Amino acid sequence: MARAQCSCGALTLTLPEASRQVVVCHCLDCQRRSGGPFGVGAFYPAEPITISGDQREFTRSAASGGKVHNFFCPNCGSTVYWKADNLPGFIGVAVGALADPQYPAPSRSIFEQAKHHWVQIDGVAERFQQGSAKK
8 A cells, every 4th residue: 555645644645556657747737736847647546546635626728638637735735646537537646745765667758848858767668749648
C-alpha cells in the first residue's frame, strides 16, 4: 500500500501498490499546476483507491478537447490527484504527493514540444511531442 497526501496531510489517498504507468508531462498546464517545469503523474485504476479528507476541484480544458479535473486541498492548496475525461476509470496521482524517493521513474514523456531545453530525463521508454492516447 502507498499513501499520497497534500502538504498539510488533510487530503489523503490510499493506493494499492506502485503504479505501472508513470508519466512526465511537459504541457504548460502541468507546468502551471505543479509550479515546476513538468508534472509527474502515476496512473491508477480508480476503483481500489480510498480518498479521505476535504477537497476542492478545478476543471480545465485539455489539449485533447476533454476536461481535466484537478483535486486539491482547500487548506494548503496542494494538488494531490486528477481525473481526465479521456482516461475514464483512472486517477492520476501527483508523484510528489507520494513523497517516496524510491518511487518508479516515468516510462513515458508527453508534450515534449513544451519541454524546457535544459530538462533531461533518462530512461524514458516512450516520448511524444504532444499527448499520448495510451493508458
